[in-house]
Amino acid sequence: MRNRIIIAAFLLFSGSTVYRILTGDASWAVTTRGGDPSQVTLKIWAGNAAPIDHWRTDSAVDAARTLNRQLEEEGSGVRVTIDAINDPASWGNYKKKFLMAADSHLAPDIICTGHEDIASWASAGLIVPLADTVAEMRAKDPAFADVREDLWESTMFRGKIWGVPQDSEARVLFYSKPLLAKMGWTPARMKTLERGIQDGSFTTDDMIALAEKAVASGVVPRGRGYWHRPTRGSDHIQKYYAFGGRIDDPETGRLVADQQSLTRWFTFQRRIVDAGITPENYLGTEWGIWHNTVSHGKALFWEGGIWNWSSWGSKYAADLGGEAYLHKSVGYAMPPAGSKGGTPATLVHPLVYLVPKAKASGQMQQKLALRLLALMTTPEINTRHALDSSHLAILKSQLDYAPYKENTFLYGISKLGGKSFFQPNHVRFSQWFDIVMGAMEEAQSGRRSPSQAAADAIALMRIDVGEDNLVFR
Amino acid sequence: MQKTAKELSQEDTFTLLSPTFFLVLLFFLLPVLIILLMSFTNVSTDTGFDQWRWVGLSNYVKILNHPATGQHLWITLKYVAVTLLLFNVGLGLAIALLTTSIGGKTGTAFRALWLLPRITPSVIYVLMWKYLGADAPYGLINSFLAPLGVTPQNWVAAQPFLFIVLVNGFIGASFGMIIFTSAIEAIPRDYLRAAMIDGANYFQRVRHIILPMIKWPLLFVVTFQTLSLLTSFEQIMILNDGAGGMEVWSLWAYHAALNNYYGNFQWGFGGALAMVLVVIGVGFCWVYLKFFKFSELVSQPKIDAL
Numbered sequence: 001m002r003n004r005i006i007i008a009a010f011l012l013f014s015g016s017t018v019y020r021i022l023t024g025d026a027s028w029a030v031t032t033r034g035g036d037p038s039q040v041t042l043k044i045w046a047g048n049a050a051p052i053d054h055w056r057t058d059s060a061v062d063a064a065r066t067l068n069r070q071l072e073e074e075g076s077g078v079r080v081t082i083d084a085i086n087d088p089a090s091w092g093n094y095k096k097k098f099l100m101a102a103d104s105h106l107a108p109d110i111i112c113t114g115h116e117d118i119a120s121w122a123s124a125g126l127i128v129p130l131a132d133t134v135a136e137m138r139a140k141d142p143a144f145a146d147v148r149e150d151l152w153e154s155t156m157f158r159g160k161i162w163g164v165p166q167d168s169e170a171r172v173l174f175y176s177k178p179l180l181a182k183m184g185w186t187p188a189r190m191k192t193l194e195r196g197i198q199d200g201s202f203t204t205d206d207m208i209a210l211a212e213k214a215v216a217s218g219v220v221p222r223g224r225g226y227w228h229r230p231t232r233g234s235d236h237i238q239k240y241y242a243f244g245g246r247i248d249d250p251e252t253g254r255l256v257a258d259q260q261s262l263t264r265w266f267t268f269q270r271r272i273v274d275a276g277i278t279p280e281n282y283l284g285t286e287w288g289i290w291h292n293t294v295s296h297g298k299a300l301f302w303e304g305g306i307w308n309w310s311s312w313g314s315k316y317a318a319d320l321g322g323e324a325y326l327h328k329s330v331g332y333a334m335p336p337a338g339s340k341g342g343t344p345a346t347l348v349h350p351l352v353y354l355v356p357k358a359k360a361s362g363q364m365q366q367k368l369a370l371r372l373l374a375l376m377t378t379p380e381i382n383t384r385h386a387l388d389s390s391h392l393a394i395l396k397s398q399l400d401y402a403p404y405k406e407n408t409f410l411y412g413i414s415k416l417g418g419k420s421f422f423q424p425n426h427v428r429f430s431q432w433f434d435i436v437m438g439a440m441e442e443a444q445s446g447r448r449s450p451s452q453a454a455a456d457a458i459a460l461m462r463i464d465v466g467e468d469n470l471v472f473r
Numbered sequence: 474m475q476k477t478a479k480e481l482s483q484e485d486t487f488t489l490l491s492p493t494f495f496l497v498l499l500f501f502l503l504p505v506l507i508i509l510l511m512s513f514t515n516v517s518t519d520t521g522f523d524q525w526r527w528v529g530l531s532n533y534v535k536i537l538n539h540p541a542t543g544q545h546l547w548i549t550l551k552y553v554a555v556t557l558l559l560f561n562v563g564l565g566l567a568i569a570l571l572t573t574s575i576g577g578k579t580g581t582a583f584r585a586l587w588l589l590p591r592i593t594p595s596v597i598y599v600l601m602w603k604y605l606g607a608d609a610p611y612g613l614i615n616s617f618l619a620p621l622g623v624t625p626q627n628w629v630a631a632q633p634f635l636f637i638v639l640v641n642g643f644i645g646a647s648f649g650m651i652i653f654t655s656a657i658e659a660i661p662r663d664y665l666r667a668a669m670i671d672g673a674n675y676f677q678r679v680r681h682i683i684l685p686m687i688k689w690p691l692l693f694v695v696t697f698q699t700l701s702l703l704t705s706f707e708q709i710m711i712l713n714d715g716a717g718g719m720e721v722w723s724l725w726a727y728h729a730a731l732n733n734y735y736g737n738f739q740w741g742f743g744g745a746l747a748m749v750l751v752v753i754g755v756g757f758c759w760v761y762l763k764f765f766k767f768s769e770l771v772s773q774p775k776i777d778a779l
Binding site: 093095099103119124283284289423441460 | 608630732734
């Protein structure tokens, strides 16, 4: 008898646990932020956050003061307090945390993340659409009307707008002025390099040739002619783009499987190693080594995000004079095109604020959250973040805002011209991206030839991305 | 009155085993059941937890048709076999034999040194390896090899398999070392002395006395460490995240289900990958139990049967 009771208890417990997990019933874990209805707490999260990125959440505290003042003037009894978490967790862990929180109705009221999350989180019904069109979004608040037109594109999915841009950046080609000077380049000639890239007369071929010359003449040691990002990341997609590749097809909304462009890109990745301007087995180099090397001007060319400028100035190149040294010794230009006459292009990866649905946050404060976001979208607030963390302006008015304009680096980058593009908001982009990155590593290391690696990538796309989600070129 | 094993009723057996049974049910069978069910669904970030649907065996069909399956399986088996034989069992046993033959404080101190990799936080431990193999002028290995005319390079990327084996092996060896040491120390000295009087040299004593008498711990270490190597990917993830063809099966499952670059996690597919690992693990256990003749090890002692 006793055995049967124990077995029955086991079965009951296991059955109910399995049922609750499979049905997503996490009601047992829900704790509501109830209490006094006049006191509203808005939770805001930002992820992968370095200390210099703290304004992504701390701006909400400032904006809440303005919001409370407005509410008081309106005669409302509601007062807002902010619960801000600037989470240092990696993107992967941060996204997992959000999904688990959302399933337990404990997601924040505002979440700051990469725009690519819109596709899967909107599909899963975790975030609210903010508007049907850009015009509708602009009409909601003058602050939203001030946002750069191009950035709204990164927040669109299935014809709706799902987020408010938080910041923007660019990935550029940096070069060492002292090393070019050693090769006989005058400051005026360095300017022609920037212009040559702009008009498509200075291409990746010219960059490789110049770097090879620097190695051959002993200006830099072998392997220090050109350093790209040392790990997987969106920076590499710029090269795919430079060689004619596209990630998505606007007409069908599908992702692109383009073996020819992949082959051209992978050929470039191996060529820089064979040419001796990038080290053999370079991918996987520790980030600390990368920052130290490039910020100390020990490579002729390197490609990276502009946000690195802040950490080079305050940390890695602090021993050489920080930002003053960088201005004197480091030049920058758009990443060159892959063929003569091509337009240089940079990949922009805006972070956006998203508003989770009530089923994710357990709260009905979406309108208040959007109102707070409008108050966070001001030139004063956004410029603080831009200056501290080396990010580009997201507002048109920031280009005329004195503190931003006075930052020669950011203002200079804003005026570089060229073309910018975003990664698509597509539910399978994550899989597409991992596949091309893996294939690129195989090609650069020489384990697979560029054409073999491209063929492998296409084969993997058929399985992991799915043929229904692909258009073949 | 105390009962012997033979006198225990079925009810007593069940009662005595119930705490263990409950833990196994809660922490092994239940998760396996959930993952098994999940593997028959398309649940992912984009379906959320309330828009998924049953997809039958399609995740398993996908594994069968996947162009990378062979590579992931091969590197997993190679990594487990080499690390297990050379380090987790081989080196663990070698250190145990050597330090017990030295004995005293020297042996203990030497063993304590081998615990350092295990007690060092993983991120710091792996970072040390990364800097050890880093390109010049940072890497220590390059500063030794450069005078010999070897071109400096990032050795972690150049020899990824060697590094994942070394990084994991140096941690794994300590586990076997502790178990084997205690087992060797527990062997009655009389047997060893008698063998020495009979003229057995050290290797003969190891072959004919020590190894047969530590068969139990050997079975335990081999089984436990096989399962541990099959399922652990932490060090590989930190070292190179599976680059260079080093994505072992568990890391593949982790990337699919929990951590890809842009975050559309495929829990259903990851669940199917994990189930395959469970089957492989159970298969290994079965082979080990047969190889080490487990049934003989747990049979009634012959002396009691007389």
